Amino acid sequence: xxxxxxxxxxxxxxxxxxxxxxxxxxxxxxxxxxxxxxxxxxxxxxxxxxxxxxxxxxxxxxxxxxxxxxxxxxxxxxxxxxxxxxxxxxxxxxxxxxxxxxxxxxxxxxxxxxxxxxxxxxxxxxxxxxxxxxxxxxxxxxxxxxxxxxxxxxxxxxxxxxxxxxxxxxxxxxxxxxxxxxxxxxxxxxxxxxxxxxxxxxxxxxxxxxxxxxxxxxxxxxxxxxxxxxxxxxxxxxxxxxxxxxxxxxxxxxxxxxxxxxxxxxxxxxxxxxxxxxxxxxxxxxxxxxxxxxxxxxxxxxxxxxxxxxxxxxxxxxxxxxxxxxxxxxxxxxxxxxxxxxxxxxxxxxxxxxxxxxxxxxxxxxxxxxxxxxxxxxxxxxxxxxxxxxxxxxxxxxxxxxxxxxxxxxxxxxxxxxxxxxxxxxxxxxxxxx
Amino acid sequence: xxxxxxxxxxxxxxxxxxxxxxxxxxxxxxxxxxxxxxxxxxxxxxxxxxxxxxxxxxxxxxxxxxxxxxxxxxxxxxxxxxxxxxxxxxxxxxxxxxxxxxxxxxxxxxxxxxxxxxxxxxxxxxxxxxxxxxxxxxxxxxxxxxxxxxxxxxxxxxxxxxxxxxxxxxxxxxxxxxxxxxxxxxxxxxxxxxxxxxxxxxxxxxxxxxxxxxxxxxxxxxxxxxxxxxxxxxxxxxxxxxxxxxxxxxxxxxxxxxxxxxxxxxxxxxxxxxxxxxxxxxxxxxxxxxxxxxxxxxxxxxxxxxxxxxxxxxxxxxxxxxxxxxxxxxxxxxxxxxxxxxxxxxxxxxxxxxxxxxxxxxxxxxxxxxxxxxxxxxxxxxxxxxxxxxxxxxxxxxxxxxxxxxxxxxxxxxxxxxxxxxxxxxxxxxxxxxxx
Numbered sequence: 031x032x033x034x035x036x037x038x039x040x041x042x043x044x045x046x047x048x049x050x051x052x053x054x055x056x057x058x059x060x061x062x063x064x065x066x067x068x069x070x071x072x073x074x075x076x077x078x079x080x081x082x083x084x085x086x087x088x089x090x091x092x093x094x095x096x097x098x099x100x101x102x103x104x105x106x107x108x109x110x111x112x113x114x115x116x117x118x119x120x121x122x123x124x125x126x127x128x129x130x131x132x133x134x135x136x137x138x139x140x141x142x143x144x145x146x147x148x149x150x151x152x153x154x155x156x157x158x159x160x161x162x163x164x165x166x167x168x169x170x171x172x173x174x175x176x177x178x179x180x181x182x183x184x185x186x187x188x189x190x191x192x193x194x195x196x197x198x199x200x201x202x203x204x205x206x207x208x209x210x211x212x213x214x215x216x217x218x219x220x221x222x223x224x225x226x227x228x229x230x231x232x233x234x235x236x237x238x239x240x241x242x243x244x245x246x247x248x249x250x251x252x253x254x255x256x257x258x259x260x261x262x263x264x265x266x267x268x269x270x271x272x273x274x275x276x277x278x279x280x281x282x283x284x285x286x287x288x289x290x291x292x293x294x295x296x297x298x299x300x301x302x303x304x305x306x307x308x309x310x311x312x313x314x315x316x317x318x319x320x321x322x323x324x325x326x327x328x329x330x331x332x333x334x335x336x337x338x339x340x341x342x343x344x345x346x347x348x349x350x351x352x353x354x355x356x357x358x359x360x361x362x363x364x365x366x367x368x369x370x371x372x373x374x375x376x377x378x379x380x381x382x383x384x385x386x387x388x389x390x391x392x393x394x395x396x397x398x399x400x401x402x403x404x405x406x407x408x409x410x411x412x413x414x415x416x417x418x419x420x421x422x423x424x425x426x427x428x429x430x431x432x433x434x435x436x437x438x439x440x441x442x443x444x445x446x447x448x449x450x451x452x453x454x455x456x457x458x459x460x461x462x463x464x
Numbered sequence: 465x466x467x468x469x470x471x472x473x474x475x476x477x478x479x480x481x482x483x484x485x486x487x488x489x490x491x492x493x494x495x496x497x498x499x500x501x502x503x504x505x506x507x508x509x510x511x512x513x514x515x516x517x518x519x520x521x522x523x524x525x526x527x528x529x530x531x532x533x534x535x536x537x538x539x540x541x542x543x544x545x546x547x548x549x550x551x552x553x554x555x556x557x558x559x560x561x562x563x564x565x566x567x568x569x570x571x572x573x574x575x576x577x578x579x580x581x582x583x584x585x586x587x588x589x590x591x592x593x594x595x596x597x598x599x600x601x602x603x604x605x606x607x608x609x610x611x612x613x614x615x616x617x618x619x620x621x622x623x624x625x626x627x628x629x630x631x632x633x634x635x636x637x638x639x640x641x642x643x644x645x646x647x648x649x650x651x652x653x654x655x656x657x658x659x660x661x662x663x664x665x666x667x668x669x670x671x672x673x674x675x676x677x678x679x680x681x682x683x684x685x686x687x688x689x690x691x692x693x694x695x696x697x698x699x700x701x702x703x704x705x706x707x708x709x710x711x712x713x714x715x716x717x718x719x720x721x722x723x724x725x726x727x728x729x730x731x732x733x734x735x736x737x738x739x740x741x742x743x744x745x746x747x748x749x750x751x752x753x754x755x756x757x758x759x760x761x762x763x764x765x766x767x768x769x770x771x772x773x774x775x776x777x778x779x780x781x782x783x784x785x786x787x788x789x790x791x792x793x794x795x796x797x798x799x800x801x802x803x804x805x806x807x808x809x810x811x812x813x814x815x816x817x818x819x820x821x822x823x824x825x826x827x828x829x830x831x832x833x834x835x836x837x838x839x840x841x842x843x844x845x846x847x848x849x850x851x852x853x854x855x856x857x858x859x860x861x862x863x864x865x866x867x868x869x870x871x872x873x874x875x876x877x878x879x880x881x882x883x884x885x886x887x888x889x890x891x892x893x894x895x896x897x898x899x900x
Binding site for chain 1: 473474475476477478479480481482483485486488489491495500504505506507508509510511512530532533535536561562563565566568569573574575577578579582583584585586589590591592593594595596597598604620621804805806807808809810812835836838839840841844846882883886887890
């Protein structure tokens with residue numbers, strides 16, 4: 031008998047999705063679908079808007095990563111209009127996107143992912159959540175809240191609001207960070223670095239405990255895509271780097287993105303699946319996000335994160351296809367973010383009032399920009415007419431670049447569990463929390 | 465006893481939840497008092513568990529997002545059925561948000577752009593997804609176009625303080641009473657009681673102990689000391705006065721507005737609107753622990769009536785716009801042309817409109833704390849309009865012509881703004897019946 035399992039909705043996820051697993055007559059996994067259930071057609075209703083308003087409209091695509099949307103969008107407008115922003119604005123944007131990366135990664139690790147590990151995958155669903163983690167491990171809970179608070183408050187201090195920031199404008203930033211605010215965050219930075227180290231320790235302990243899961247479950251070869259600058263980890267200003275399943279790295283200027291990324295509309299999902307165009311679908315299925323970045327970089331570029339990268343590679347190799355290693359990779363990026371935040375908080379340019387060029391004129395043109403958001407690259411392609419009205423916009427969010435990979439790894443894992451009874455051969459630790 | 469709370473997300477961005485989570489350490493006193501029965505972003509309950517519930521089982525349902533898909537509509541109705549009290553949570557649910565701009569286009573055009581003509585979608589893979597997906601409605605709607613809503617939390621996103629304030633209020637944790645006796649026991653003008661003269665004075669429900677004693681100077685007590693544990697007998701008179709208050713009277717309007725903001729200690733009450741006496745709905749069904757309510761029931765009744773007035777009176781909204789909370793100074797410069805946002809560098813102390821920029825402050829509801837303006841960005845109206853279903857462009861133009869030194873004719877103004885809908889209806893188009 032054909033069996034269909036419907037999961038509605040997928041929980042602890044930013045966005046709206048369901049999942050369908052179809053088992054055929056012979057007990058084999060026939061199909062696995064990841065059904066993204068909503069889209070709001072920003073690609074259409076942004077047409078006709080004034081281009082300078084887009085960076086204040088499109089952050090509403092995602093409330094977790096509005097800062098990357100805001101910044102990637104304003105960069106694309108500047109690209110279309112041929113604008114070069116002042117150096118202080120460049121640095122302030124770097125600081126802003128790192129603040130977001132930090133807060134989001136901590137939120138992901140503690141609120142979305144940690145309940146699976148700390149309470150174990152077979153815990154009662156009603157207890158498997160961050161509220162329970164906070165109640166059972168108040169010290170860790172308070173630390174996690176303080177970390178998210180730091181990143182979000184820094185984002186708000188720079189961006190005006192942390193959710194749906196407004197600070198960027200074609201030509202630069204509207205205002206520098208206040209010196210008083212800067213001093214306040216600088217005072218907390220060493221404590222935050224300590225928190226990050228503690229978080230890394232917790233994560234490493236979890237990885238050791240779940241080593242069987244990390245190394246054996248869902249190891250699925252795909253292509254990867256991320257942002258690097260001369261091979262170094264970068265969030266704001268880099269080139270696209272594609273990593274092939276066998277670990278070859280190929281760099282592309284973001285303006286060439288149409289040679290790199292193509293999409294397939296899936297019958298069963300409102301998010302099309304991105305793939306590496308030269309390889310086609312499904313061979314060229316991408317994964318973006320933290321593991322993609324860790325596979326892409328030659329180095330992280332900050333001392334603690336580079337140490338962490340060395341440990342990672344000594345255990346999982348120079349290229350890792352381990353789906354559960356996304357969590358580990360996320361920790362490495364968290365370390366890089368807090369180190370980068372420190373670097374820019376100590377840079378006087380972030381409080382330098384020279385944040386915007388005064389002479390900005392719209393012109394006809396196409397602008398393409400990409401930044402690395404918490405869940406992968408985020409690309410904007412904007413067509414402006416000579417009055418600065420948006421004629422066309424294409425937005426590639428990280429979900430598009432992950433949907434194919436999510437389905438591929440789900441299908442592989444479903445086969446492991448349902449067909450090969452893999453759970454019998456996997457060692458699971460006693461849960462930390464009960 | 466804990467209160468059953470559910471968070472539902474329709475077509476949205478998660479931002480309201482992120483804003484709620486931004487309360488971080490302040491969540492601590494709330495979490496033990498709520499029993500989260502649904503919150504896909506955070507906990508693992510599936511939709512099935514809601515379907516299995518008896519009607520009205522959920523005490524408070526927060527609904528974020530606009531009605532874009534068929535599932536949005538279906539789930540909103542399901543939650544209405546299962547919840548005693550529904551909060552329209554954030555700009556998408558309250559008035560559609562930017563997603564409402566989709567109503568400028570036909571659904572076919574939207575689908576075509578995303579799945580057919582999109583640059584990255586390969587030729588061989590162009591089609592509309594139809595299998596195991598929700599399906600789209602022709603137009604985007606706000607939540608209260610589909611179901612009855614009990615309370616609204618404006619803003620994109622609503623500020624953390626407002627979300628916390630509302631939850632604390634519903635849990636009976638806010639406002640917190642200070643002293644046993646009411647201000648009336650301390651009042652120096654007992655024989656000339658302002659209430660007896662027909663002036664709204666809130667001393668009967670306000671805590672004693674303040675040193676300002678406004679009544680001494682003939683101005684009424686506006687409740688800034690918070691509630692008392694026991695009310696003065698005058699509370700009956702105050703309630704009956706409120707029930708028939710003339711809210712067109714400017715003094716009354718201001719008193720009520722200030723009282724609610726100060727007394728409830730909720731930053732700017734306008735983002736916190738409750739209709740239909742909802743608290744009664746919840747408390748009468750005995751689901752909220754009455755022991756949580758630290759202050760007298762008449763106080764709650766009074767506040768509830770006032771919130772209801774606030775919600776239902778358009779005139780009320782006009783007294784509190786973003787301009788009222790803006791720190792900038794008015795210069796009354798002549799406005800001879802409209803500057804676009806990227807032009808020049810606006811100075812950080814003078815009114816944007818006086819500097820020739822468009823700022824939605826004059827027609828936008830207060831409540832945000834003018835956060836954008838503080839980082840030198842013009843208000844774009846995310847807290848919603850002070851009036852709905854009217855021509856917002858002309859309303860803005862009239863207001864600016866009336867209150868500012870506007871030297872541009874209506875026609876020139878329209879020519880210069882280029883995209884009036886995208887500017888003046890950016891967040892609220894789903895509420896404009898001309899586009900439905």
